[in-house]
Amino acid sequence: MTDMLIRAALAAREKAYAPYSRFHVGAALRCDDAIYSGCNVENAAYPQGSCAEAGAISAMVLAGGRQIDEIVIVGSGEAACTPCGGCRQRLREFSASDMRVIMVDTKGVILLETTLEALLPWSFGPENLA
Template sequence: MTDELIGAALAAREQAYAPYSRFQVGAALRCEGVVYQGCNVENAAYPQGNCAEAGAIAAMVLGGGRHIDEIVIVGGGEAPCTPCGGCRQRLREFAAIDLPIRIVNPQGALLLETTLGALLPWSFGPDHLA
């Protein structure tokens, strides 16, 4: 594994707080050459948890970033851990529909390579409000 973004997503997954589901997720995105990471954080009041993608986006915004160039997401097992619907819309807020999205397994092997447009067709984004 030589890809910096995959390594960052795997490291983020190791920090996930998932005592209830035991399903750890990590995400790493690149914005203007800077890598930002996020992990899922569960809560006993289940709807109050945070997704890994949302955490990475929050870190990016805190760091002054406003445009996602690419993202890697890692969950558990061999099935691709694609972003939930809410995170797809969060990604759309800061990325174009051709955003490269790679989903890897816990060993860093590629499971799925797609785009935001494929995961969120006919999306509504900031450009609709211009």
């Protein structure tokens, strides 16, 4: 399933709209064995754009999904493209702390594999409001 996520993230990256930064990002997540993808969409009026992870999460929620099992992210550089702070919190809303977060290069080679807990320690989530 991870290979399918990688392919989906790479395909999503190809659709990114990044005329200003030229930094194209794609993301694909798995929820209940379904794959949802997103790409970054920039806007001339910063910061009105949206991140690839946010797009994938929106697609999942629209389809009725509520639990992310793993996510793959691909950026434009040679370094691992980790989720921004806001996306780390967005991911936290819909996943367990041990969710796999995989960053790949533009050829699909895994650069970094970690957990949401490692990216967002001591996080605040829905259960904190119960």
